[in-house]
Amino acid sequence: MDDDTEELAPAVRSILESARTRSGDGGNGHNGNGDGGERVDADPRDLEAAFDAAEADGRTPVIAEVKPTSPTTEGTREDDPVALATEMVDGGAAALSVLTEPDHFGGSTDTLERVRDAVDVPVLRKDFLVTEDQLDAVESDVVLLIARFLGDDLGPLLAAARDRGFQVLVEVHDREELERAIAAGARFVGVNNRDLARLEVDLSTFESVAPHAPDDVTLIAESGVTAAADARRMRAAGADALLIGSAIMDGDVRSNTRTFTTAERDRSTDDSAPDGASTDDSTPDGAPTDDSTRPATDATDAAEHDTPTS
């Protein structure tokens, strides 16, 4: 496992420390998979198909995140997560992300199980997994692995997750992490606009990393999307889908989700954030992009799109 924890924001160091002490019970003293310690055999709902269905229906593919709180959020949203999740789906979310991290995000494996039972879209388990046994805490359709935290363990953990049937979203923040993710065989890559060293969000992160991804990788823009204009901007930069938490959780969840899922269909969608927060609009909006035309920074970069994935 990588140990550059000195470079991480204190909150993120604390998240990692707690992740390293959690076992495969999800931190709740309860194995979310039923009977203690059993290896998960996941029967996943297809994430790519969910994105395709959203596109076919004219919706921007959005993974809406059930995120009760976080180190960068004030307060905790106490509503029933199942009710919130149902509203997200009603708002057009192609998939859901559910935090299972208990100490900093108010998540739990029980919440994920309840949400997954209540909806029919794919559900991503959002957590900071660092050991193989943690994969067995609960069944989900997709698990998140964060390249920065895993170092050389990324490949083995990705393989262990796939062995259990999970689809895997590998999160990266820069080009070096993207290359490691691709070398490990990632097919879904999330580019996190939030810098875990400083917890600052900058949408240009996705714009700078995305052109280096092979065309056959499904790219997800994570964090910092707060308005319809941001959603269009990420799509113009090549995002196949968007992972959105705080801006959906703040206020009317169904209506907030709809703001993003209709961002490209209705160009008149108000560009202010659903909660009125200002947006990072330093790059002009772009029209929706086709996967096959993911922008490249230059001809050399374009050639790199042909890198095969396993």
Ligand SMILES: O=C(O)c1ccccc1NCC(=O)[C@H](O)[C@H](O)COP(=O)(O)O
């Ligand atoms: O969201 C945080 O405050 C946070 C702090 C430290 C590490 C990770 C954090 N977030 C995890 C996430 O990946 C986000 O929840 C997700 O990308 C959604 O981001 P946003 O739409 O900005 O809520």
